Amino acid sequence: MKPALQFRLHQQLTLTPQLQLAIRLLQLSQLELETELRQIAEGNPLLEFADESEDNDASAEEAAPEAEYAQTPGPAEAVTDHGIDADDSAEWTDDGGGNVETPIDFSSSSASGNARGDEDFEPQNAAPETLQQHLLWQLNLAGFNPRQTAIATVMIDALNADGYLADGIEAVRTALPDNLDASLAEIEAVRRRLQGFDPLGVASLDLRDCLRSQLQQFDASTPQRELALAIVENELELLARNDVAKLARKLRADEEEVAAAATLIRSLDPRPGAALDATPVEYVAPDVYAVREGSRWQVRLNADAQPRLGLNQHYCNLIARARGDDANWMKGQLQEARWLLKSLESRAETLLKVAGAIVRRQSAFLDYGPEAMHPLVLREVAEEVGMHESTISRVTTRKYLHTPRGTFELKYFFSSGVSTEDGGSASATAIQAMLRKLIDAENPRKPLSDQALAAELKSKGIQVARRTVAKYREGLRIPSSSERQRKS
Structure with a gap:
């Protein structure tokens, strides 16, 4: 018996390679994009970065004309549901919020408004001294014998x-050379001496040991030193x-004396090694600038943060003279x-559109601060710029907007809303700021309790x-009222 033929009708979305590339680039951060483009350019001789072409031009200035950077004909490829907005123009103006997007020019750094006259001079900072280097330097001057120095x-x-x-200290004894049979008491004696090195309290076993060792370095006549210990x-x-109050009862001391001892303890450093942490500071370069000109806010691309990639002319x-497979x-x-x-x-165009929509919605934040932040969700921005919510999510992840109030990730401007008595709504960010x-x-x-804070907000x-107040307070890493209370 022959099987019956069956027909099935179904829809399937197929993304072209161009579309897949556009979506992948859209979700990359600034550093990831630079790395991705470097890898692509290594495998495609038709692509080069501006710095590479400038080096070539310096060695053979008359050999070939300069490469044209990002001068590609035609409008950007359109994506309606999954990525890039259909828009034939790189320039648009907002009638309500006054956000103006400027044309994209990857070869010019003038759009950011920052001079780059010193771009060829990179800072040559010396490597920061590590905690270990700082302590070893002191060890060489401490007068330890060879055995103590090894420990x-x-x-x-x-x-x-x-x-x-x-x-x-048991782990220290295990790590010692085999020919150095040191006892735990000997290792402990060396550790005690190390605790007196700068910064005070290093080589401690726990927080109590760290604070105790620092207090012991104070002069015995220091007020409330013994009580603090x-x-x-x-x-x-x-x-x-x-x-x-309970501390005073248990220690049989006056509350003022206990408060003074607590103040002394709080002056100590619970993480003595952190001040010499050699981890380099990471700085965020904004992708977009929000600049106020007159009564209007304008959104501009940070050209310094854009890859200066173009065609190798x-x-x-050579293509016109090549033949066959080449x-x-x-x-x-x-x-x-x-x-x-x-x-x-x-x-770049999509980033500008989304940033412009966010700035229009949150112009009150730019004018008055976090307390004026409006509730905003991805759907609202998606509807305004004609894109899918997934596209807005990609654009706002690890992309940064520089404002007069600081540099923020674009996701910072999205928050849920809480109803107000007049029928409006206030964003969670604004409530946290309040x-x-x-x-x-x-x-x-007499710090305010969570209930008192809720009453203040109700007023x-x-x-x-x-x-809800407790949740927001914990999100801000603010301790409870009992932990905030201070006895002066």
Whole structure:
């Protein structure tokens, strides 16, 4: 019996290679994009970066004309549901918020408004001194005998970034050379001496040991030193809760004396090694600038952050003279290069459109600060710029907007809303800013509880539950009212 024929009708979305490339580039951060383009350019001789062409021009100035950067004909390739917005123009103006997007020019750095006269001079900063180097330098001057120096060297190497000997002295003994049979008491004696090095408290086993060693370096006549040592030794938990009254009862001391001892403890450094952390500071370069001109906010692409990628005109001229397989291969590379440049142009245009929509919606934040932030979700921006929500999510991830109030990730401007008494809504970001302002202005002797904070917000027309206030407060890493209380 022959099987019956069956017909099935179904829809399937197929992304072209060009579209896949545009979507992949759209979701990359600035550094990731640079790395990706470097890898692509290494395999395509038709592509080159501006710095490479400038080097070639310096050696053979009259040999070939300069490469044309990002001068690709035609509009950016359109994506309606999955990536790049259909728009034949690189320039547009907002009638309501005053956001103007400028044409994209990957070869010019003038769009950012920053002079680059010193671009050829990179800072040559000396490598920062590490904690281990700082301690080894002191070790050479400490007068240790060879045996003690060997133990101290192993111990210094075992310190973590905070300056703690987290694995304990037993691990130090295990790491010592086989011919150095040191006892735990001998290792402990060396550790005690290391705790007096700068910064004070290094080579401690835990927080209590760290604070104790620092207090012991104070002169014996220091007010409340002994009381502070007693607190560190036995009552750190009560100190963390800032329960001065209970501390005073347990230690049989006056509350003012306990408060003074607590102040002395808080002046100590719980992470002595962190000040010499050699981890380099990472700086964020904004992708877009929000600039106020008169009464209007304008959005501009940071050209310094855009890849200066273009076609190598020398190889383009060779295509006309190539024959056979070489000609076909070079034509294919040229087509891929043009797709890439169009995708980069589309990426920049999309970034400008989305950033412009965000700035229009959050212009009150730019004018008045976080308390004026409006509720905003991806769908609202997607509808305004005619893109899919997934595209907005890609654009706003790891892309940064520089404003007069600081540099923020584009995702920062999205937040849920809370209803107000007048029928409007306030964003979660604005409520958090209000909470921080209320807490900063509170009486440290009588800090506001979560219920009191909720009542203060209600008086401003914002209805939030106590548990919501607690959630926002914890999100801001602000301790509870009992932990914030100070006895002066």
